[in-house]
Amino acid sequence: MANSYIRFDWAMKRLLRNKANFNVLEGLLTTLLKENIHIQKLLESESNQEEEFDKYNRVDMLAENDKGELFLVEIQNNNEYAYFQRMLFGTSKLVTEYINRGEGYEKVRKVYSINIVYFSLGHGKDYVYHGKTEFKGIHKGDILELTPFQKQTFKADTVSQLYPEYYILKVNDFNSVAKSPLEEWIYYLNTGEIPDNATAPGLDKAREQLKLDKMSKEELKAYYRHLDNIVILKSNIFTEREEGRVEGRAEGEKSKQLEIARNLKRMGLSTADTCKATGLSAEEVERL
Template sequence: MSNYIRFDWAMKRLLRNKANFAVLEGFLTTLLRDRIKIQKLLESESNQEEEFDKYNRVDLLAEDSKGTLLLIEIQNNNEYAYFQRMLFGTSKLVTEYINRGEGYDKVRKVYSINIVYFSLGHGKDIVYHGKTEFRGIHQNDILELSPFQRQTFKVDTVSQLYPEYYILKVNDFNQVAQTPLEEWIYYLNTGEIPDQAQAPGLNAARERLKLDRMSKDELKAYYRHLDNIVILRDNINTERAEGRAEGRAEGRAEGRAEGRAEGRAEGLEAGRQEERRQNAIRMKAKGFPTQDIADITGLSPEEIDRL
């Protein structure tokens, strides 16, 4: 079990603190291959507190020292129109962060960074980068900036003026981390930071995202968040299995709906109970008092003693 807090929870509760910017800066520096210094965090739509959004989606909007906008979004649930959602998010930022009457030269550069815990699209890689280029339909050449535009906007290509997109499909990463970016993806996927990992920001994460730094109330909320993630993924897997089963057995099984509902409830409760047990084992190994573990996980002291 991991000794560190999941990145989505950290983004919602911890990384918004300026003292913890080094974690985010390291992640962004590794991904964008450019030294990123966060100037401030800005308001975004992520401050919703509906029960579903609490664990399904987290986003964070930052501004770096150059005025670039960085929208980081984590999505736990499958969303078939997610590509359009990315487009909507960047378009909204472009229009919101320009003052009325300002010229188009004031349009801000936006990076949209999407960490998805579901199968998005069809591809073999784990990190995808999208940018805008204009290519000739006859000569197949790329439209370039004039020398004056390069000097005025301080960029080399047209694509640098447009929003850029990054998609990290972290669930698909199942290999040994060999690069700094892979070290980050390993942490995003597993919540673990290997001792040998040296990617920018991970040393700060080791210090500031440890579970044993959390209070009892924070741990209780965090483990409830993990429970919700288990339920969410069980729901997704159950719905997929049901869809396949219904396709094979359509129109033949009376009472199937009732049995399916009962099976789903049993499966969700079993997954939730196992997650509680694993959390209790982890806390027990760290020397937490039995009663504190019981209060946080909901297990009885007798159950905890048997672990």
């Protein structure tokens, strides 16, 4: 099982744009949204770099289902501090781009933003998050609802169904045994491995279509370079974090030393004795 399948982030970039392979992505969306999703076509999306900056580049796939709803699927390996705003920008761009000039606002299309992130995004204990828009009364605490006419006109039951919805899959935070279809998908997204007993929609197709032995020598060479870049990226992120912790501890120790030195000076201790007690230089003590 191990290392016999292509990682999903690479497959998104190179293989899943092929209509013959749509069923893999459809399986992920079906599992996540708990409804049958059938991709009709790929819509226009950002171009994707494949060379030098491949390890930092995001991969977008934009699709629509048979209800005309739009799906923005994005994979991000690189840590980006403003990623939440980037998600908002992506959905906002879709909303405005896919409405014809002169059409009424009732033609605004539903957008789902599916974000597969291979870094620590925000602070939370879960590995899958879902976000939607609701309007809550500040006095009564009730949720603002659609009128019967609006429900009939917009084919929606709640206000939140009219607004973009966001899913964040923090795949690196999953370290358990896969016990559900979604967890089977998260496990594959994290490890690139598909358990033999996995039954989640789309993973059976991934077994057939995303095998390493189906790749040419050139494709394998590029793929392994991609894996090396991911390892380097993770190593850089880990190193930066550790250096930050070390620097933070050092700055904390320095702050304690300076505070002790201030107190010693207030007590009338000489500069020389203060230096001996704190380990600070005479110049540092004199500046206090």
